[in-house]
Amino acid sequence: MSFRNYKDKIDEGDTVILYLSNNLYAIDVRPEIKSKKGDLVENVFQTPFGALKVRNLIGTEYGSKVELSKGWGHVLQPTPELWSLTLPHRTQIIYTPDISMILLQLDLVPGSVVIEAGTGSGSLTHALIRRVRPHGHVFTFDFHEHRANVARKEFEEHGLSDFVTAQHRDVLEEGFGENLKGKADAVFLDLPSPWIGVPHVLDALKAKGGRFCSFSPCIEQVQRTCLALERQGFQELTTMEVLQSELKVTRRTVPVRDLSFLKHKSSESPVEEKPSSETSYVVGAWPTSTPGHTGYLTVATLPPVFARKKTQETEQNNQCADIDPSGNGSAMAVEETG
Amino acid sequence: MPMANDLIKIGDYIVIQKQNYRKLHKLNKPNSTIMLGRDSINLTGIACCPYYSIFKMISSGNKKNKEYNLELTDIAVNLKDEIDVKISGNDNRNIVDDGRSQKLTASEIENLKVDAYRASDIVETLITNSSTFHNKTEYSQDKYLKKKEKKYFEYIQILRPNLRIIAEIMYKLDANKIQGIRVDTLSQVISFANVYSEGVHLLYDSGSNGLMAAALLSAIGSGTSGKLVHMHPGNMSQKQALLAMNFEGEHLNRCISVNVYSVLRQFHQGCDTNNTSSEVIENSLKRKNDEVIDHKVKIPRLENDVISEIVPNVDCDSSEQTQPEPKKPKWHFDNIAASELIRDKVDSLVITCKEDPQNIFKELMEFVKPGRPFVIYYPVAEPLQQLYLTLRSYSNVAALRLINNWMRNYQVLPERTHPEVMMNGSSGFLLTGYILK
Numbered sequence A: 001m002s003f004r005n006y007k008d009k010i011d012e013g014d015t016v017i018l019y020l021s022n023n024l025y026a027i028d029v030r031p032e033i034k035s036k037k038g039d040l041v042e043n044v045f046q047t048p049f050g051a052l053k054v055r056n057l058i059g060t061e062y063g064s065k066v067e068l069s070k071g072w073g074h075v076l077q078p079t080p081e082l083w084s085l086t087l088p089h090r091t092q093i094i095y096t097p098d099i100s101m102i103l104l105q106l107d108l109v110p111g112s113v114v115i116e117a118g119t120g121s122g123s124l125t126h127a128l129i130r131r132v133r134p135h136g137h138v139f140t141f142d143f144h145e146h147r148a149n150v151a152r153k154e155f156e157e158h159g160l161s162d163f164v165t166a167q168h169r170d171v172l173e174e175g176f177g178e179n180l181k182g183k184a185d186a187v188f189l190d191l192p193s194p195w196i197g198v199p200h201v202l203d204a205l206k207a208k209g210g211r212f213c214s215f216s217p218c219i220e221q222v223q224r225t226c227l228a229l230e231r232q233g234f235q236e237l238t239t240m241e242v243l244q245s246e247l248k249v250t251r252r253t254v255p256v257r258d259l260s261f262l263k264h265k266s267s268e269s270p271v272e273e274k275p276s277s278e279t280s281y282v283v284g285a286w287p288t289s290t291p292g293h294t295g296y297l298t299v300a301t302l303p304p305v306f307a308r309k310k311t312q313e314t315e316q317n318n319q320c321a322d323i324d325p326s327g328n329g330s331a332m333a334v335e336e337t338g
Numbered sequence B: 001m002p003m004a005n006d007l008i009k010i011g012d013y014i015v016i017q018k019q020n021y022r023k024l025h026k027l028n029k030p031n032s033t034i035m036l037g038r039d040s041i042n043l044t045g046i047a048c049c050p051y052y053s054i055f056k057m058i059s060s061g062n063k064k065n066k067e068y069n070l071e072l073t074d075i076a077v078n079l080k081d082e083i084d085v086k087i088s089g090n091d092n093r094n095i096v097d098d099g100r101s102q103k104l105t106a107s108e109i110e111n112l113k114v115d116a117y118r119a120s121d122i123v124e125t126l127i128t129n130s131s132t133f134h135n136k137t138e139y140s141q142d143k144y145l146k147k148k149e150k151k152y153f154e155y156i157q158i159l160r161p162n163l164r165i166i167a168e169i170m171y172k173l174d175a176n177k178i179q180g181i182r183v184d185t186l187s188q189v190i191s192f193a194n195v196y197s198e199g200v201h202l203l204y205d206s207g208s209n210g211l212m213a214a215a216l217l218s219a220i221g222s223g224t225s226g227k228l229v230h231m232h233p234g235n236m237s238q239k240q241a242l243l244a245m246n247f248e249g250e251h252l253n254r255c256i257s258v259n260v261y262s263v264l265r266q267f268h269q270g271c272d273t274n275n276t277s278s279e280v281i282e283n284s285l286k287r288k289n290d291e292v293i294d295h296k297v298k299i300p301r302l303e304n305d306v307i308s309e310i311v312p313n314v315d316c317d318s319s320e321q322t323q324p325e326p327k328k329p330k331w332h333f334d335n336i337a338a339s340e341l342i343r344d345k346v347d348s349l350v351i352t353c354k355e356d357p358q359n360i361f362k363e364l365m366e367f368v369k370p371g372r373p374f375v376i377y378y379p380v381a382e383p384l385q386q387l388y389l390t391l392r393s394y395s396n397v398a399a400l401r402l403i404n405n406w407m408r409n410y411q412v413l414p415e416r417t418h419p420e421v422m423m424n425g426s427s428g429f430l431l432t433g434y435i436l437k
Ligand SMILES: C[S@@+](CC[C@H](N)C(=O)[O-])C[C@H]1O[C@@H](n2cnc3c(N)ncnc32)[C@H](O)[C@@H]1O
Pocket: A091, A092, A093, A094, A095, A117, A118, A119, A120, A121, A122, A123, A124, A125, A141, A142, A143, A144, A147, A169, A170, A171, A172, A173, A190, A191, A192
């Protein structure tokens, strides 16, 4: 339950983040686990700095040092950021730089209602929950039944079920459901064909309008999504890319080579001179290898009903031929809103 | 029916959008006038219209003075939708720019502007009188229309400010005034500091014009229990962005803005004024006089005075005189409240400063509970690199990271998708980590 609120001490059943000189591990605090044979055995977590008896964590204060057999580490409470770095991957996931931008671009605040598809590994979902709680809600969908179930169970174990509903559903085929029509402040899509979902997004957003964001690795997906958004009357379309680099900070000693003495005749005339002295700088070195692409974020605004452009049904663009042709979604959304 | 807070109200900060240009404005009275470029626009009539309303700019003066009134309209039209371009060329081989392709003279165009009913009429006339327009490729015709649209477009739209819009407007207007905090970096400060609807969050800000406080308070939310202690070095905090968020009283009141000297004095010495050294008082009074003047001009106060702050140091208590005790000002209670909050320790620490962050961090880190995150923003890397090295030797700081962001926008058009030709090159740097026991 260590995901829901800050607490002082580690309890049994918490998930803790073990921080070991630049390595992070998520540990479920259970004193005993089932062995391969099915018997309960002592839970011992192996790290590069030796073994950790998980039982010993219980009662330890968060933020304190823990002894390992060959060193020590620190225990932290999981935040959505730490969780994104340690969670079990069931799919590709979105990381903090994109996640933060998504939260801001969707105008999310405590109280917002936000729809997400697909749930995937729940990396983004945890951050969405944190932002909209306590009186907002996240509705998250995945068409992979097992993933949807695992995610739901995980949110329960993390004590977050009050703020999130995880459902198994193909949102491109079936939309987000009757009871979410006109209910959402924002919709986020991370799935292969987001453009097909755009008419459903129109249905789900509130009459007073809302924000949309999709995350797509390929520019062709972006182009199709933008066309679909424009056709459905979305405005302020923006596509962006966000990347992050971590600088390696060190004090660097740099040799100094003196050449000025060459202006004058001197007794020695070596061809290869040793550097004459040293100086030092605090430097931030840029990584030689760093993420160069994650995905494009495409965001848009749906204005309130009265300010929406009437969609031009007649204008059949060849490029969108493969987009869901039942464009009546918009007309329904307009009527639906009271 | 739109809800009451979806309507434009007198007293609201509003965003005025004309095509891609946006401006933040406080609607102080029903008939205020604003300048958009060289146009002077009278805002009479916008109050009580719903946000997102579109208004047509109607010229109100004679020929040359660019004064406009507003008229509520249904929907803004794109020139491209109004003007039916029939013919376009395949490439630009026949286009010679000899400056003579437009048959109308400058003064004829000027008259057209006054007489024409719609912008599209003007542009249509221009096109009809252009010898080259129809030879242009569709792409350059598009570009031409976009350019003309910019020139003759006569609609504005009123938007409601939010963090995204305010951050963008302030960065575009003058990034230096907000220490160059770009929107991606801003969004990450909230994440890395794990700011949410509960807990007590501590901010030291001396240079973002209220943007950082606006960001954190927005993530803390309305109707929640979270609090923000906002420390600043001046006599008044910079609040422009914070006010522009139109937070309600209950929400805004959970941001306690205090002068860093007063609150730390209150915390360490149990009194927020310094009544031993008259020299200090004199200095701070002097400083106050300088600053108050320029703050008064810049910072509009809210009608109900919820967040107006009075200069802490001015009171520097009438300690010498033994008059009946004067009524204590609000800032005094704010100092006490804030020092109690930091005594119980806080759940996050954010610093966005102009000064060297070193000392500020060392003083404020002791108020952070073990296991909680901190984030320090600085426009350039060097001070943070130095601090990184200092903190690496501390046993109660872990997971230090110095990070930098890169962000690029794209033009997405069929067959013509590419990165925008200009990008914002400066995002600033973040030093993040956790406080340990
Ligand atoms: C890349 S993952 C999402 C990762 C997630 N954003 C995270 O940060 O953990 C994409 C997910 O979308 C789901 N998905 C794909 N198409 C879908 C559809 N039509 N309806 C619902 N879910 C879908 C997949 O099963 C997959 O789990």
